Amino acid sequence: MKNPADIWKGFKDSRLFWPLAALGIVLLFNLIFTKDFFVMEIKDGHLYGVIIDIINRGAPLMLLSIGMTLVIATKGIDISVGSVIAISGAVAASLIGGKLEYVDGVQKLVTLVPMPIAILAALFVATVLGAWNGLLVARVGIQPIVATLILLVAGRGIAQLITQGQIITIYYNPFKFIGGGYLLGFPFTMFIVAVVFAATIYLVRKTALGLFIESIGINPVASRFAGINVSKYIFSVYAFSGLCAGIAGLIVCSNVSSADGNNAGLFIELDAILAVALGGNSLDGGKFSLVGSLLGALVIQSITTTIYATGVPPEITLVVKALVVILICLLQSANFRAVVFAKWGQNRGIAHESTIAK
Amino acid sequence: MFKGIRIGAALLAAAMLILLAGCGASNQGATKPTEKKIVLGFSQIGAESEWRTANTESIKAAAKEAGIELKFSDAQQKQENQLKAIRSFIQQKVDVIAFSPVVETGWDAVLQEAKAAGIPVILTDRAIKMSNGNPEDYYVTFMGSDFVEEGRRAANWLVDFMKQDKADVNIVELQGTVGSAPAIDRKNGFEEVMKNHPNYKIIKSQTGDFTRAKGKEVMESFLKSAKADGQKIDVLFAHNDDMAIGAIQAIEEAGLKPGKDIIIVSIDGVKGAFEAMIAGKLNATIECSPLLGGQLMEAVKDLTAGKQLAKRILTKEGVFPADVAAKELPSRKY
Numbered sequence: 001m002k003n004p005a006d007i008w009k010g011f012k013d014s015r016l017f018w019p020l021a022a023l024g025i026v027l028l029f030n031l032i033f034t035k036d037f038f039v040m041e042i043k044d045g046h047l048y049g050v051i052i053d054i055i056n057r058g059a060p061l062m063l064l065s066i067g068m069t070l071v072i073a074t075k076g077i078d079i080s081v082g083s084v085i086a087i088s089g090a091v092a093a094s095l096i097g098g099k100l101e102y103v104d105g106v107q108k109l110v111t112l113v114p115m116p117i118a119i120l121a122a123l124f125v126a127t128v129l130g131a132w133n134g135l136l137v138a139r140v141g142i143q144p145i146v147a148t149l150i151l152l153v154a155g156r157g158i159a160q161l162i163t164q165g166q167i168i169t170i171y172y173n174p175f176k177f178i179g180g181g182y183l184l185g186f187p188f189t190m191f192i193v194a195v196v197f198a199a200t201i202y203l204v205r206k207t208a209l210g211l212f213i214e215s216i217g218i219n220p221v222a223s224r225f226a227g228i229n230v231s232k233y234i235f236s237v238y239a240f241s242g243l244c245a246g247i248a249g250l251i252v253c254s255n256v257s258s259a260d261g262n263n264a265g266l267f268i269e270l271d272a273i274l275a276v277a278l279g280g281n282s283l284d285g286g287k288f289s290l291v292g293s294l295l296g297a298l299v300i301q302s303i304t305t306t307i308y309a310t311g312v313p314p315e316i317t318l319v320v321k322a323l324v325v326i327l328i329c330l331l332q333s334a335n336f337r338a339v340v341f342a343k344w345g346q347n348r349g350i351a352h353e354s355t356i357a358k
Numbered sequence: 359m360f361k362g363i364r365i366g367a368a369l370l371a372a373a374m375l376i377l378l379a380g381c382g383a384s385n386q387g388a389t390k391p392t393e394k395k396i397v398l399g400f401s402q403i404g405a406e407s408e409w410r411t412a413n414t415e416s417i418k419a420a421a422k423e424a425g426i427e428l429k430f431s432d433a434q435q436k437q438e439n440q441l442k443a444i445r446s447f448i449q450q451k452v453d454v455i456a457f458s459p460v461v462e463t464g465w466d467a468v469l470q471e472a473k474a475a476g477i478p479v480i481l482t483d484r485a486i487k488m489s490n491g492n493p494e495d496y497y498v499t500f501m502g503s504d505f506v507e508e509g510r511r512a513a514n515w516l517v518d519f520m521k522q523d524k525a526d527v528n529i530v531e532l533q534g535t536v537g538s539a540p541a542i543d544r545k546n547g548f549e550e551v552m553k554n555h556p557n558y559k560i561i562k563s564q565t566g567d568f569t570r571a572k573g574k575e576v577m578e579s580f581l582k583s584a585k586a587d588g589q590k591i592d593v594l595f596a597h598n599d600d601m602a603i604g605a606i607q608a609i610e611e612a613g614l615k616p617g618k619d620i621i622i623v624s625i626d627g628v629k630g631a632f633e634a635m636i637a638g639k640l641n642a643t644i645e646c647s648p649l650l651g652g653q654l655m656e657a658v659k660d661l662t663a664g665k666q667l668a669k670r671i672l673t674k675e676g677v678f679p680a681d682v683a684a685k686e687l688p689s690r691k692y
Contacts, residue, residue, distance in 0.1 A: 048611075165411060166408070180607070308576055
């Protein structure tokens with residue numbers, strides 16, 4: 001039997017402590033300053049409240065952070081996910097088509113191709129784009145940030161090409177379920193994230209995959225000599241990151257029933273990287289925590305929602321967000337804590353001495 | 359020493375280029391304005407909405423019709439891209455440069471370069487500010503809608519529609535992109551009218567970046583925080599239709615009826631807004647017409663023919679309440 005102090009110490013030293021603490025701080029702030037932040041009610045047979053919003057809005061980011069965690073664990077980075085979101089949404093929207101037809105005053109649901117095919121096509125394209133990144137990194141040997149930069153820049157152009165520069169509005173109601181539907185009272189996006197998360201956890205923790213990825217991140221050369229097919233695994237994590245971005249793209253597109261090549265997922269790749277970092281993962285690769293990344297994504301979305309809820313003037317929202325993020329990053333840094341706490345103790349000591357001298 | 363010569367040579371080459379550019383521009387303007395095809399360089403903001411796309415199409419079609427060679431560049435919402443495009447127009451020595459500035463400020467250097475190259479600049483649909491000097495010295499005309507007037511029209515329509523003189527009317531506002539001319543002016547125009555109606559109160563205001571996704575996200579938050587504060591939202595004023603369309607979804611998900619429980623007025627008059635009005639989910643849209651292609655080409659021709667242009671050319675626009683939506687929708691071009 002462990003005694004409570006040991007359990008606390010184990011928890012405090014675990015890598016999930018600080019991500020959890022960060023989320024806790026943001027939520028605590030809301031508990032005190034934002035009225036009814038945690039209130040949940042049932043509306044039209046589903047849960048309704050700020051917390052549900054955070055989960056719902058944060059779903060694309062959470063999905064991205066799952067894929068990004070694995071990429072970063074191999075010492076890579078994928079900055080193309082925002083563009084892949086735009087492309088995935090564009091593919092789905094253009095295949096479903098933006099036609100609004102009324103027959104005797106009742107909307108008739110029309111699609112160019114059946115919805116499941118449109119969805120599969122979007123996911124397929126996203127995975128292929130991820131695989132393209134993987135090819136450039138694993139086979140051609142281009143640095144990850146450069147390799148994925150290509151798609152970051154070109155991707156929005158591809159999305160525009162697919163939508164012909166238009167915002168395609170989708171009137172086919174069943175498609176709205178992906179990003180705006182509810183299952184058993186919970187947002188459907190939550191189930192999507194849960195399934196992807198569970199599948200990923202199973203793959204990396206119940207098989208040797210996670211171990212391989214970590215060892216590649218720590219030392220690719222040694223891993224290769226140990227018999228791990230390094231380039232195969234690197235290729236796979238990028239393809240997987242593309243798939244995650246594809247799913248996120250469907251959610252983003254479905255949520256507002258339109259595909260916007262310019263703005264869908266704009267700058268979200270930075271949030272995804274931040275989520276992984278806030279989750280206590282090292283951008284230098286190696287050991288990783290998927291739960292941490294999910295928590296990081298939730299922290300980011302909570303900050304955004306908090307800013308809206310507290311009515312921060314639009315001119316300074318980004319500054320506020322930046323300050324909060326910096327603060328959380330500093331708190332997570334062991335070095336910073338050591339310095340601050342040491343300083344703090346020292347200062348007290350000096351102050352004490354100076355009062356004595358007086 | 360060698361370096362000095364190289365710099366000297368470069369300077370000389372640059373000076374010659376500037377001279378050449380100056381000559382080219384004046385020759386085209388003075389001697390044979392009709393024989394050579396007029397070249398217009400146009401830098402568009404992007405394709406962020408149906409409105410913008412209609413604007414682009416109107417300009418492209420009008421240029422074709424008028425026999426003007428159009429060099430079109432899409433800035434994808436980034437000022438740096440617009441600066442690049444305008445600089446390349448100057449390099450290519452186009453006859454006229456037109457652009458729709460993505461933000462109000464930061465144009466000083468590039469406009470000075472255009473002026474130095476002797477290329478007239480037309481602003482379309484958005485105004486600019488200069489850090490020093492009068493911006494009017496740097497463009498020949500500003501063509502487009504009066505955003506302040508649109509804000510006023512939205513407010514006037516609302517006051518007229520609500521017929522509330524005493525009881526409080528709580529308004530939430532979805533602003534456009536922070537710092538953009540339409541966001542600033544529409545807000546000012548709206549507030550200007552509301553000053554005379556103190557019972558109308560803007561209780562919450564946040565930017566939705568002119569996009570549906572942000573409009574929806576911010577509206578979700580408005581609905582909850584208003585409820586927490588015990589306030590009832592009576593009216594939504596959105597700086598563009600797309601944000602209103604996003605917000606409508608948020609309102610529906612909150613179990614309220616957009617257009618009834620919350621009166622919604624937005625600006626632009628895109629097709630989607632008319633569809634929403636027919637469905638009874640939007641109450642009015644204030645037109646902000648993007649179809650200025652014809653007027654723009656006319657201005658370009660006048661300019662190359664040496665005519666003076668008015669400093670401000672307004673586009674023709676109206677106000678469309680929901681009851682005329684069904685009649686108007688078929689004739690909408692954007």
